[in-house]
Amino acid sequence: MMYKSHVLICGGPECTKSGIAEINKQFERLLREKSLENEVKILKTDCFGLCEKGPIVVVYPEGTIYSEVTPDDIKQIVEEHLVNGRIVKELTLGGKEAKEALKGLEEVPFFKHQLRIALRNCGVINPESIDEYIAKDGYRALGKALTEMTPSEVIETMKKSGLRGRGGAGFPTGLKWEFASKAQSEQKYVCCNADEGDPGAFMDRSILEGDPHSLIEAMAIAGYAIGADQGYIYVRAEYPIAVSRLNIAIEQARNYGLLGKNIFGTDFNFDLELRLGAGAFVCGEETALMTSIEGKRGEPRPRPPFPANKGLWQKPTILNNVETYANVPVIILKGPEWFSSIGTEKSKGTKVFAVGGKINNTGLVEIPMGTTLHEVIYDIGGGIPNGKKFKAAQTGGPSGGCIPAKHINTPIDYDNLLSLGSMMGSGGLIVMDEDTCMVDIAKFFLEFTVDESCGKCPPCRIGTKRMYEILERITEGKGEDGDIEKLETLAKNISVSSLCGLGQTAPNPVLSTLRYFRDEYEAHIRDRRCPAGVCKALLRYVIEEDKCKGCGLCARNCPVNAITGELKKPYKIDSDICIKCGACMEVCKFGAVSKKA
Amino acid sequence: MGCKCENNCADQKVQELIEIIDKHKGKKGALIPVLHDAQNLYGYLPLQVQKIISERMNIPLAEIYGVVTFYTQFSLNQKGKYQIRVCLGTACYVKGSGKIYEELKKELKLSGDGTTEDGLFSLESCRCIGACGLAPVIMINDDVYGELVPADVPDIIKKYRDRK
Ligand SMILES: Cc1cc2nc3c(=O)[nH]c(=O)nc-3n(C[C@H](O)[C@H](O)[C@H](O)COP(=O)(O)O)c2cc1C
Ligand code: SF4
Ligand code: SF4
Ligand code: SF4
Ligand code: FES
Ligand code: FES
Numbered sequence: 116m117m118y119k120s121h122v123l124i125c126g127g128p129e130c131t132k133s134g135i136a137e138i139n140k141q142f143e144r145l146l147r148e149k150s151l152e153n154e155v156k157i158l159k160t161d162c163f164g165l166c167e168k169g170p171i172v173v174v175y176p177e178g179t180i181y182s183e184v185t186p187d188d189i190k191q192i193v194e195e196h197l198v199n200g201r202i203v204k205e206l207t208l209g210g211k212e213a214k215e216a217l218k219g220l221e222e223v224p225f226f227k228h229q230l231r232i233a234l235r236n237c238g239v240i241n242p243e244s245i246d247e248y249i250a251k252d253g254y255r256a257l258g259k260a261l262t263e264m265t266p267s268e269v270i271e272t273m274k275k276s277g278l279r280g281r282g283g284a285g286f287p288t289g290l291k292w293e294f295a296s297k298a299q300s301e302q303k304y305v306c307c308n309a310d311e312g313d314p315g316a317f318m319d320r321s322i323l324e325g326d327p328h329s330l331i332e333a334m335a336i337a338g339y340a341i342g343a344d345q346g347y348i349y350v351r352a353e354y355p356i357a358v359s360r361l362n363i364a365i366e367q368a369r370n371y372g373l374l375g376k377n378i379f380g381t382d383f384n385f386d387l388e389l390r391l392g393a394g395a396f397v398c399g400e401e402t403a404l405m406t407s408i409e410g411k412r413g414e415p416r417p418r419p420p421f422p423a424n425k426g427l428w429q430k431p432t433i434l435n436n437v438e439t440y441a442n443v444p445v446i447i448l449k450g451p452e453w454f455s456s457i458g459t460e461k462s463k464g465t466k467v468f469a470v471g472g473k474i475n476n477t478g479l480v481e482i483p484m485g486t487t488l489h490e491v492i493y494d495i496g497g498g499i500p501n502g503k504k505f506k507a508a509q510t511g512g513p514s515g516g517c518i519p520a521k522h523i524n525t526p527i528d529y530d531n532l533l534s535l536g537s538m539m540g541s542g543g544l545i546v547m548d549e550d551t552c553m554v555d556i557a558k559f560f561l562e563f564t565v566d567e568s569c570g571k572c573p574p575c576r577i578g579t580k581r582m583y584e585i586l587e588r589i590t591e592g593k594g595e596d597g598d599i600e601k602l603e604t605l606a607k608n609i610s611v612s613s614l615c616g617l618g619q620t621a622p623n624p625v626l627s628t629l630r631y632f633r634d635e636y637e638a639h640i641r642d643r644r645c646p647a648g649v650c651k652a653l654l655r656y657v658i659e660e661d662k663c664k665g666c667g668l669c670a671r672n673c674p675v676n677a678i679t680g681e682l683k684k685p686y687k688i689d690s691d692i693c694i695k696c697g698a699c700m701e702v703c704k705f706g707a708v709s710k711k712a
Numbered sequence: 713m714g715c716k717c718e719n720n721c722a723d724q725k726v727q728e729l730i731e732i733i734d735k736h737k738g739k740k741g742a743l744i745p746v747l748h749d750a751q752n753l754y755g756y757l758p759l760q761v762q763k764i765i766s767e768r769m770n771i772p773l774a775e776i777y778g779v780v781t782f783y784t785q786f787s788l789n790q791k792g793k794y795q796i797r798v799c800l801g802t803a804c805y806v807k808g809s810g811k812i813y814e815e816l817k818k819e820l821k822l823s824g825d826g827t828t829e830d831g832l833f834s835l836e837s838c839r840c841i842g843a844c845g846l847a848p849v850i851m852i853n854d855d856v857y858g859e860l861v862p863a864d865v866p867d868i869i870k871k872y873r874d875r876k
Contacts, residue, residue, distance in 0.1 A: 314801030393783030471803030
């Protein structure tokens with residue numbers, strides 16, 4: 116059936132929460148009312164990466180993006196746009212500058228700087244329909260690999276493409292596959308790391324929820340390349356929608372003969388199973404993940420032996436990240452030269468970042484390697500809210516570090532981030548403004564590692580705890596001379612003597628903040644001052660006499676009666692009683708209360 | 713377990729548990745999938761449930777207990793009727809989720825993660841629930857609340873208290 120228009124309704128996590136179901140219902144009802152149900156097709160898609168402006172509805176063929184849609188808007192969209200063909204400008208994204216709406220998705224500044232390879236289908240197809248995936252060239256790469264290429268040609272293609280792992284360390288994917296293909300064994304396994312542990316990153320979730328078939332196709336290609344007939348996808352249990360869509364997709368692929376025996380009429384067999392994580396960050400580490408699939412406590416194992424030789428159940432195994440896999444089918448179809456023409460010398464292709472924190476447009480962005488941080492934050496991200504100043508961006512999660520303002524023009528790739536003392540990691544990118552305290556952020560990440568350390572080796576278990584205690588002391592105004600040096604010594608010892616990546620990289624957030632913001636540590640320790648005004652113990656709340664109108668609101672809201680005064684005269688805070696709850700500052704309508712560092 | 717009615721639902725649940733175990737038993741590394749399903753059935757994993765699993769799967773109880781305590785998703789204790797999860801992931805933290813957590817503790821009279829005396833609420837801090845664009849975020853059962861400020865907390869809690 117030919118449809119005149121397609122209405123794409125975002126079924127991504129954020130839009131779902133802001134009431135997409137009702138919008139969907141309204142569309143269905145009104146289309147039926149206008150007898151348009153055979154001319155207009157409604158599709159539920161995944162996150163468009165415009166969550167800040169959600170709920171999002173896109174109408175094709177025009178590619179008009181309607182943002183912050185409410186159920187009441189639907190009538191107008193149906194009657195004007197779908198019946199009369201007139202775009203409802205005032206409801207479109209950036210509706211006031213109506214020009215943009217007419218240009219469609221590619222022209223919105225948010226998208227213009229992006230290049231969508233891994234996210235190519237997210238928000239474009241219905242993730243629960245294998246037919247739509249196939250219509251977008253889906254499973255053609257698998258067909259091509261199985262019928263036109265030998266396993267070693269597949270591996271050669273991956274090597275030539277320059278694709279590196281998107282889940283952490285950036286290991287060359289083709290090389291990993293080659294090691295496993297050379298290992299001799301009756302049984303081998305292909306695994307996918309969908310544990311997405313970095314707090315603040317959610318790109319894998321988007322692919323799992325928005326394009327599950329690309330993962331299945333890629334894993335089958337990997338299975339063919341290394342000689343494995345069984346795969347496991349290890350998914351966070353916190354992602355129930357991803358789990359359900361993967362299950363649907365696996366079932367559909369089996370029904371179409373794209374999983375199972377004799378795929379594409381060849382003698383290649385491959386099947387997949389899901390395994391759910393259970394909330395342990397360390398299980399994202401490759402050996403721990405395999406131990407967990409085996410049904411045990413997910414503790415890392417020493418390497419060597421490497422998983423390519425002895426992985427899951429001691430059999431040769433490859434493990435790749437979700438986003439890594441999402442690139443594979445396109446590389447097979449378009450060729451390695453195409454892929455390696457994108458990016459920088461040693462980092463090819465694109466990378467998806469989950470941009471969050473103090474930035475105007477939060478959401479997922481996929482950019483060619485080599486894009487600068489400045490472009491991401493200002494051109495795509497729309498800059499810092501409330502006219503604040505950019506201070507640093509954090510990448511690599513608890514294993515990574517901060518990139519300060521002075522390096523904002525560095526092209527983003529694996530090697531540049533490493534040399535700045537951070538790392539690519541899985542792609543969380545948290546923007547911080549002048550109100551963020553870097554010592555507090557370091558403490559935040561250390562608390563995370565202390566919580567998540569599996570406890571198997573003492574340097575990580577005890578060392579990170581010691582570091583955390585020192586940081587806690589510093590933020591409480593009890594820092595001592597020599598604390599910085601102690602942190603540095605501990606950091607060095609922990610990195611060299613921990614068993615797995617979690618411990619080895621745990622000190623990075625401290626080392627990198629020390630590298631760029633040492634003066635902030637010193638201010639906390641020597642002057643008992645938190646320059647960003649975050650560390651509670653080091654703050655004082657004061658009322659500025661000339662701004663105070665003497666309304667008494669603050670005094671009524673203070674939980675400990677620390678504020679006294681007479682109506683219509685300036686009030687005063689007794690800092691000995693004040694517990695620094697901040698209530699007074701929040702309620703004052705005249706901005707008379709301020710925090711003094 | 714601990715039920716007072718006469719419908720023997722405890723037995724019925726045990727029957728279901730046994731079915732769960734038998735469904736997974738054949739596959740490799742079946743323990744964790746069984747624990748997930750068992751927790752869905754009971755809401756938590758009391759020792760008695762672990763014992764049944766141990767016997768039927770031929771895995772030592774100590775090993776099962778070791779696995780249950782390793783993973784934060786598995787719980788030895790019954791949770792509240794309304795499970796509140798506060799995201800303390802990086803994006804939320806930078807946008808002040810620490811203060812939301814403090815406010816929740818105050819409102820629920822808890823000193824940290826745990827369950828309220830009346831069993832109505834349990835509070836749990838967690839890492840990134842993948843809704844960073846709405847930071848700071850909390851979830852109460854399946855409902856998500858985003859872009860919160862501490863002052864929103866009492867009203868939200870009240871909504872659930874009134875519902876009982
Ligand atoms: C503590 C720790 C946690 C990790 N968590 C993840 C994760 O959540 N997702 C992921 O893909 N890789 C994670 N990794 C990296 C994996 O160990 C592994 O390198 C990666 O999944 C390999 O896939 P890739 O080569 O495609 O990146 C983690 C590593 C460590 C040390
Ligand atoms: S480094 Fe930490 S997380 Fe890794 S094995 Fe040792 S204790 Fe466990
Ligand atoms: S609320 Fe503000 S204006 Fe009113 S008394 Fe307090 S400080 Fe002064
Ligand atoms: S910060 Fe809190 S305790 Fe201190 S004066 Fe203001 S309202 Fe009172
Ligand atoms: S969830 Fe709808 S645009 Fe992100
Ligand atoms: S950091 Fe809170 S939802 Fe991602």
